Amino acid sequence: MRFTHETLPQRVRFATGEAAAAVTEEAELLGIRRAMVIASPRGAELARAVTSGIGVAVLHDGVREHVPVEVADAARAVAAEHDVDGLVCVGGGSATGLAKAVALTSGLPVLAVPTTYAGSEATDVWGLTREGAKTTGIDARVLPRSVVYDADLTVDLPVSLSVTSGLNALAHAVDGLWAPRADPINAALAGEGARALATALPAVVDAPRDATAREQVFYGTYLASVAFASSGSGLHHKICHVLGGRYDLPHAATHAVVLPHVLALNAPHAPEAERRLAAALGASSAVAGLADLYHRLDAPRSLRELGLREAQLAEAAAAILPAVPPSNPATVSRSVLLDLLRAAWGA
Incomplete structure (x- = not known):
């Protein structure tokens, strides 16, 4: 066999029923003290519960599918305004994608808590949409450092x-x-x-x-x-x-x-x-x-x-x-x- 394989560096934690405790421990390991929590408006209440044990500087719910550049720019401004030191995204691929957009320009660590099966949390791929054209790229900065999988967070997913x-x-x-x-x-x-x-x-x-x-x-x-x-x-x-x-x-x-x-x-x-x-x-x-x-x-x-x-x-x-x-x-x-x-x- 002749091939070259690269495995991405990431900590993954399966913790069904223990999301809040796991997020607290993972944030501590990442040194996150002033988190920007990213979730959709519908997922904001769940995000607050999951991040109840960490220091949260701001909860940002300006999430949109396909991450339009104006949405990314707004989130980046919020991160800078609140002087956050880490990103915690709770939700599906759109929430993860927005966290990645902020990490792409800031280098802030991402802790991902998926509530769907989008899979974006396990990749170093980012995507932004401008005027109907979606651009994707690869960058180590957007790969979540930690992922917490709690199946209990998905039981209400239709x-x-x-x-x-x-x-x-x-x-x-x-x-x-x-x-x-x-x-x-x-x-x-x-x-x-x-x-x-x-x-x-x-x-x-x-x-x-x-x-x-x-x-x-x-x-x-x-x-x-x-x-x-x-x-x-x-x-x-x-x-x-x-x-x-x-x-x-x-x-x-x-x-x-x-x-x-x-x-x-x-x-x-x-x-x-x-x-x-x-x-x-x-x-x-x-x-x-x-x-x-x-x-x-x-x-x-x-x-x-x-x-x-x-x-x-x-x-x-x-x-x-x-x-x-x-x-x-x-x-x-x-x-x-x-x-x-x-x-x-x-x-």
């Missing part, structure tokens, strides 16, 4: 959001199998992450308040995100970044809708990855296994339902094409992208 968020996590695993820096270690992490997600998500649908099942979703989410962070963004994420940033589509649901179509395109050209994913899904083929999982989860199926207009498909294909990784298993042209988007739009 089933529909649990499904789309969990499939977003599964997309990290799938991309991790053939993204530009994919390697055998990433493949092992992605395979186990996919297996855990495919097993646990149906259990969450059956018993939404089962913390044990949700803990397994967090486990799969973390493994998939670590694989994704190391392997880089594949075709799936390039497509979803354009759709989300340009058309303001819901992040997790967009990932859920697009994933089966990218898998169908790439699987015939990546037999080893296909076999690993099929095994993780417990199926004879990855495509069939994913279809069965989507049926079991009653997952969203079309971009049309998410608000994308048919007249926008050609423009979207043209915008995605320059971002397609040259190493993608299948050859991708504008017409291939347009066919894929049409299928996802009308599925």
Whole structure:
């Protein structure tokens, strides 16, 4: 074997039912005395409870999906005004993304407490949206130093959001199998992450308040995100970044809708990855296994339902094409992208 693998430095703590105590201890280890707590308005009460044992200088709830630059600039100004020495984000990918935007320019340490399965907490990837264009990058400053996973914080997450968020996590695993820096270690992490997600998500649908099942979703989410962070963004994420940033589509649901179509395109050209994913899904083929999982989860199926207009498909294909990784298993042209988007739009 010949490959180079990089593992990101991060402390991860699974502490179901113990989020507040764990956050107190992790903040102490990071030397955070004047925290800027970042959460959505809906998650502010939970954030206050989770951070009750630490010094909080300000709670900032100016969170928006896809992190528009003006939202990032406002949060950076708040951090400077209150002279904070650390960031604690409590919530989904949007809260984590905003904390990353502040860390990108300040270098402040981030302590992440996820309440969805977005997976952003395990990556050094940041994203900002300006005038309909989403820009992403990699920077060590945005990687949360500590992550606290408490499955109890997700038991009230509605089933529909649990499904789309969990499939977003599964997309990290799938991309991790053939993204530009994919390697055998990433493949092992992605395979186990996919297996855990495919097993646990149906259990969450059956018993939404089962913390044990949700803990397994967090486990799969973390493994998939670590694989994704190391392997880089594949075709799936390039497509979803354009759709989300340009058309303001819901992040997790967009990932859920697009994933089966990218898998169908790439699987015939990546037999080893296909076999690993099929095994993780417990199926004879990855495509069939994913279809069965989507049926079991009653997952969203079309971009049309998410608000994308048919007249926008050609423009979207043209915008995605320059971002397609040259190493993608299948050859991708504008017409291939347009066919894929049409299928996802009308599925």
